[in-house]
Amino acid sequence: MGLPTVKSAELEDVEIGLLLTGIQQIYGYDFREYAAASIKRRLAHWLAESEFDTFSQAQSCLLRDPDTFLSLLQGITINVTEMFRDPAFFLALREQVVPFLKTYPFLKIWHAGCATGEEAYSMAILLNEEGLAGRYRLYATDIDEEVLQKAAEGVLPINVMQKFTQNYQKSGGTASFADYYTARYDHAILSASLKKNIVFSQHNLAVDAAFGEMHLILCRNVMIYFKPILKERCLSLFDHSLMPGGFLCLGLKEGMERKKWSERYEEMVPRTRIYRKCYATA
Numbered sequence: 460m461g462l463p464t465v466k467s468a469e470l471e472d473v474e475i476g477l478l479l480t481g482i483q484q485i486y487g488y489d490f491r492e493y494a495a496a497s498i499k500r501r502l503a504h505w506l507a508e509s510e511f512d513t514f515s516q517a518q519s520c521l522l523r524d525p526d527t528f529l530s531l532l533q534g535i536t537i538n539v540t541e542m543f544r545d546p547a548f549f550l551a552l553r554e555q556v557v558p559f560l561k562t563y564p565f566l567k568i569w570h571a572g573c574a575t576g577e578e579a580y581s582m583a584i585l586l587n588e589e590g591l592a593g594r595y596r597l598y599a600t601d602i603d604e605e606v607l608q609k610a611a612e613g614v615l616p617i618n619v620m621q622k623f624t625q626n627y628q629k630s631g632g633t634a635s636f637a638d639y640y641t642a643r644y645d646h647a648i649l650s651a652s653l654k655k656n657i658v659f660s661q662h663n664l665a666v667d668a669a670f671g672e673m674h675l676i677l678c679r680n681v682m683i684y685f686k687p688i689l690k691e692r693c694l695s696l697f698d699h700s701l702m703p704g705g706f707l708c709l710g711l712k713e714g715m716e717r718k719k720w721s722e723r724y725e726e727m728v729p730r731t732r733i734y735r736k737c738y739a740t741a
């Protein structure tokens with residue numbers, strides 16, 4: 460009896476499945492619950508740039524050499540971000556959520572999937588302008604250690620600052636954006652005063668545990684790359700981490716559609732994806 464012939468696309472699916480299982484077992488990064496089309500696209504891009512022709516060829520090196528794996532990790536994670544990304548969201552946060560936040564003596568805020576940190580720095584600016592300086596700690600986490608290092612440096616290319624200034628102005632900023640950085644050659648160095656209340660640390664939403672008693676959690680443009688099962692894991696994690704009456708902010712293309720969540724959370728401001736956890740939740 461002859462062996463069946465397998466189409467190359469099917470073979471590649473098998474290879475990717477084996478590789479992702481191996482990566483999970485060796486490095487603890489579980490990408491099996493990421494949206495298949497998106498992860499395949501990014502893996503294929505990595506493969507095309509690599510010295511290997513197939514994932515089977517690459518597998519041994521990826522599983523045995525952490526540096527090769529890190530290069531793949533860079534290819535898998537999408538780290539695009541901006542300061543005051545979606546300015547209307549930050550405006551709603553400033554006008555509709557901050558009045559509630561001001562009623563607490565001290566705030567704990569979690570930026571899950573913070574990439575290079577622009578969202579956390581934007582939050583620090585917003586809170587300082589709203590008179591909350593010294594009354595908050597921001598926990599900014601990501602799966603990718605390399606972007607976290609960049610985040611902690613707080614140095615941005617100067618050519619993005621014009622766009623970030625416009626975002627800041629549209630988001631209701633009350634000062635001059637230039638007050639928050641020093642231009643040096645082709646870079647902008649963010650003010651040290653913004654960094655001092657931000658803790659950057661590695662956290663993997665697919666496997667790691669909840670953070671305690673947050674007043675506000677932002678996880679924007681991260682779960683869009685996840686399969687529903689992983690998205691549910693994340694929402695449960697945030698639910699456990701959020702105090703009653705706390706706020707959860709998702710990306711503009713993300714939501715809490717399932718009845719389970721819509722019973723526990725109300726969207727504060729329509730179309731902003733700012734949700735508030737009800738007080739009467741078990």
Ligand SMILES: C[S@@+](CC[C@H](N)C(=O)[O-])C[C@H]1O[C@@H](n2cnc3c(N)ncnc32)[C@H](O)[C@@H]1O
Pocket residue numbers: 536537538539540541544571572573574575578600601602603606662663664665678679680681710
């Ligand atoms: C597109 S960026 C979003 C950055 C920021 N939240 C924003 O909206 O501008 C997505 C980030 O999610 C991170 N990420 C992907 N999978 C993750 C996981 N399992 N746990 C934590 N972070 C993850 C990526 O490394 C990347 O930095």
